Structure formats: structure tokens, C-alpha cells
Amino acid sequence: MEQWESRGHLLTEQINASSQNLDQFSSLELVDLFNREDVQTLLAIARSRESLAQAIDLTTAALHQGGRLFYVGAGTSGRLGVLDAAECPPTFCTPPELVQGIIAGGAGALVRSSEDLEDQAEDGANVIALRQITHKDVVVGITAGGTTPYVQGALQAARQRGAKTVFIACVPVDQVEFEADVDIRLLVGPEILAGSTRLKAGTVTKMALNILSTSVMVKLGKVYGNRMIDVAVTNxxxxxxxxxxxxxxxxxxxxxxxxxxxxxxxxxxxxxxxxxxxxxxxxxxxxxxxxxxxxxxxxxxxxx
The missing domain is CATH 1.10.8.1080 (Helicase, Ruva Protein; domain 3)
Structure with missing residues (x-):
């Protein structure tokens, strides 16, 4: 019989005391609560400023040397990675292969729930081989709870191939340890809807990816002042x-x-x-x- 390890101790799974009576809130009270809780995303980014800067420098160096940037995730985390990668070509006129998003379940998982596929570490490892990732590349693993086997398998396989790795999670190191070149912890606390990491965890992840990819493109010369001078003129x-x-x-x-x-x-x-x-x-x-x-x-x- 399969052994299942409870993840109830994780910060992303804990109960938010501010929303204990969520089903009794008025519409205005719901908006106000979300607004108060989302302040935690800004604080989390501020606390992670040094590790984010390390990821920017590491990625810039790799891309300068002909490497590529990969985001790997499942569910919401995977969708956010794919979204950030997809925005790079029109914004910075980058070739599609320079920044790539990998999601458990492939393209179909972008619009249809495929969360069961995140439990296969070997699938994560296989996709690293399929994309022919090398020592020149950077692989960013995105997992709100930090325990997603698909992401961990991908990062471990990437390290074995000599690639640089970045681990992004919304739980503290003492809850989930993982070896990576850069470890980014975006601690936003328990979600308003317990365990629904598409909320604060998703928002702070989007913010972190915005900072990472945009900053790298600035350093690669895609920006002059604050103008996107490599914008793709396609419409x-x-x-x-x-x-x-x-x-x-x-x-x-x-x-x-x-x-x-x-x-x-x-x-x-x-x-x-x-x-x-x-x-x-x-x-x-x-x-x-x-x-x-x-x-x-x-x-x-x-x-x-």
C-alpha cells in the first residue's frame, strides 16, 4: 500500500486565523481581507531581495554564455512559469528557445487541471533530458509547498547535467530543504482559502518571475533607460x-x-x-x- 506523508505542517497548508469565518463575510469584507493579506507578498519579496539578485546575476551570466533559462512547475506554479516565458519574445524580441516554460502535463495542463502528474519525479527528470539541458543552462524550479516531486526530480536531473539551478518555494527552509545554487523563499503565510496557493503564493511567485526575467533582459541590453528597445514590432x-x-x-x-x-x-x-x-x-x-x-x-x- 502506498505511503502518504501528510503536508499539513507546511506553511502553505496552514489555517489563516483572519479568515476562519470566510463563508460569512460580506463582499466588501472579502475585498478588504484580500487587500490586507496581499501586503504579505510585498514583504516577502523584500525579504528575498538578496537571493533574487543572486538569481538575476547567475542567469544573466549563463545567457551571456549562450545558455537558456527554463522554468519548471506543476499546476499554478507551472502556469506562471509558462506565462513569464511566453511574454519574453514579444517584450524583448528574444527567440522562443531562450526562455522556456515547462509544466507537468504539457500544454494541455495550462487549461485543464493535471495536478496528479506532479507526483512523478521521473517525469521531471525525463523532461530535462528531452530539452537537452546542459551546463550552460539555468533551471528554475517553482513549487509553492516545496515538495512537488516533478519539480524536485527536474532540478536534481538538471544539477546532474551541470546546469545552474534556482529553487523557488513559499515555505521556510526548516520545513523543506533542497539543494540548489540559489534558494528563494517567498514566505507569504497561510492562504485566505486554506491551501489554495493560487492566491498569495501565486501572486508573489508572479512578482518574483517578473523581477527575474525583466532584470535579466535589462542586463542583456534589451532596455535603454526604461524603454523596451528590443520590442517585437508584430502588431x-x-x-x-x-x-x-x-x-x-x-x-x-x-x-x-x-x-x-x-x-x-x-x-x-x-x-x-x-x-x-x-x-x-x-x-x-x-x-x-x-x-x-x-x-x-x-x-x-x-x-x-
Whole structure:
């Protein structure tokens, strides 16, 4: 007979004293309670600032060397990883393989509950082999309760292949220990709805992934000031954003911006460098390549 270990001691499974009578709350009381409890997400991020910074530096170094970033999770955690990965190509014009989300159960689990699949550690290990993860890559395991076998199996397999690993959980180390290069603990306390980690745990995880991926892209040269200069110009909204970036940073009019964007092959970064240096598209691209895609460094190099 299968042995089952109770997880009732975990912080994510404990009872929240503030919501003991949740089923008797008015609608306004429910909103106010959620608002008060969500403050814990900000505090959790603040307490994890150093480990988040370590994850940013580790990931940036790996991607600079040709590595990739993988998120691995099950259920809500897996969906959040897939979401963050999916947002990178349109926001930063990254190739789809650079940041990848892996969820137990595959694509079908994004819209249909497949939580039973999280219990298979070997499935997590197998997906690491399937994605051909190497020593160049970074694998971020996301598990609110810290005990998900699928995630633990994936991270252990990744370590065996020499990859760097990041462990994200919403329980303290003394409840769940796990060996990883960076250990991020996002302690938001018991959920309003006991055990429903799509709430505070999900929110704080989304915040942490936002910080991680965006910060890495900043360090990779995808941002100038606070503008997304590698935005993928794939629809009218993004084209308008690209034109506004060009107009704001160069003080040219919209017609000039449209002409410059076309000359650059719809690359905002390249268009900016062309405008600021007077170089043609080919020479601008060569200069960017010399500076690993860092626009500011490329511009400054001509002023020395």
C-alpha cells in the first residue's frame, strides 16, 4: 500500500486565523481581507531581495554564455512559469528557445487541471533530458509547498547535467530543504482559502518571475533607460510603441520615425543607433555585435 506523508505542517497548508469565518463575510469584507493579506507578498519579496539578485546575476551570466533559462512547475506554479516565458519574445524580441516554460502535463495542463502528474519525479527528470539541458543552462524550479516531486526530480536531473539551478518555494527552509545554487523563499503565510496557493503564493511567485526575467533582459541590453528597445514590432499596438520610443528618445516626428524604423528592419535598437551615430543599418549592427547588443556601450564607444 502506498505511503502518504501528510503536508499539513507546511506553511502553505496552514489555517489563516483572519479568515476562519470566510463563508460569512460580506463582499466588501472579502475585498478588504484580500487587500490586507496581499501586503504579505510585498514583504516577502523584500525579504528575498538578496537571493533574487543572486538569481538575476547567475542567469544573466549563463545567457551571456549562450545558455537558456527554463522554468519548471506543476499546476499554478507551472502556469506562471509558462506565462513569464511566453511574454519574453514579444517584450524583448528574444527567440522562443531562450526562455522556456515547462509544466507537468504539457500544454494541455495550462487549461485543464493535471495536478496528479506532479507526483512523478521521473517525469521531471525525463523532461530535462528531452530539452537537452546542459551546463550552460539555468533551471528554475517553482513549487509553492516545496515538495512537488516533478519539480524536485527536474532540478536534481538538471544539477546532474551541470546546469545552474534556482529553487523557488513559499515555505521556510526548516520545513523543506533542497539543494540548489540559489534558494528563494517567498514566505507569504497561510492562504485566505486554506491551501489554495493560487492566491498569495501565486501572486508573489508572479512578482518574483517578473523581477527575474525583466532584470535579466535589462542586463542583456534589451532596455535603454526604461524603454523596451528590443520590442517585437508584430502588431499595430507594438508598432505605435516602437514609434513613440523613437520619437521620445530622438525628438523626431512620427513620419521620420516610421522611415527610420523601416530602414532598420523594424528594430528600435538599431534605429536609435543609426540616428545617433549616422551609421547605416549594416554598420550599426556590426557595432552592436561588438558590444554584445548593449546600445549604450555602442554609442559611448564612438565618443571615446
Amino acid at each position: 499595430k499596438k507594438l508598432q505605435d510603441r516602437a514609434l513613440r520610443i523613437l520619437m521620445d528618445l530622438t525628438e523626431i516626428n512620427r513620419e521620420e520615425a516610421e522611415f527610420l524604423l523601416e530602414k532598420s528592419g523594424k528594430s528600435v535598437k538599431l534605429a536609435l543607433l543609426m540616428k545617433w551615430t549616422g551609421l547605416d543599418a549594416l554598420s550599426s549592427q556590426e557595432l552592436l555585435d561588438q558590444h554584445q547588443g548593449q546600445l549604450r556601450q555602442a554609442v559611448l564607444s564612438l565618443k571615446k
